[in-house]
Amino acid sequence: MAIWTLLHLLFVLLSTTLAPTAANTEGDALYALRRAVKDPGNVLESWDPTLVDPCTWFHVTCDGDDRVTRLDLGNAKLSGSLVPDLGKLERLQYLELYKNDLVGSIPEELGELKSLVSLDLYHNNLTGPIPASLSTLTNLKFLRLNGNRLTGRIPRELTKLGNLKILNVSNNNLCGTFPTSGAFSKFSEDSFMNNPILEGPELMGFVRYDGGCK
């Protein structure tokens, strides 16, 4: 009998120590990014997936609970694509990946980053649409997607982002008209310029040509 009690105890002990913690989940999510990009400058060299959490990795900042709050990888010569796994970084506030050579689309899953304050993906080579899911990022203050090759309409849902202070979607291939309602009423044409198929501000109450959108 005693042997079974002992085995049971051992089992309970092992399953609690081996249970994935939030910190490991975040390390795995970041490691998925490492695997998806080329890193000729070796800026991700310290990203060792065998560590308990990613808080000692360079370019990663954590809070007091060892949860990731910042990813600072602007100007890092990274090429490759973004990964949906980034959406698992529940407490991420700053996602700084500007001025790299990233291709592919912006994962919808970034809409799961409820704490996000800043989404800086400017000056890359991203394609595809701006995900409407970003409209759930109620804390977002900075949304800079300028200088990519994004297509499609600017989702009207984004005008719900009441805390947005800086918006830049200029220098892309967006189409349609740019929204001027809600939180977007404070932005000027400077936020939207150089989109060859984007028309001027939408005129409320008018049916108008829709700037090359299919």
Ligand SMILES: *[C@@H]1O[C@H](CO)[C@@H](O)[C@H](O)[C@H]1NC(C)=O
């Ligand atoms: C984007 O891709 C194009 C075509 O592949 C390439 O010529 C250009 O240098 C790239 N731009 C950036 C900023 O990486």
Ligand SMILES: *[C@@H]1O[C@H](CO)[C@@H](O)[C@H](O)[C@H]1NC(C)=O
């Ligand atoms: C948006 O970015 C472009 C460069 O891509 C810059 O020239 C422009 O001033 C920026 N606009 C705003 C509103 O920040």
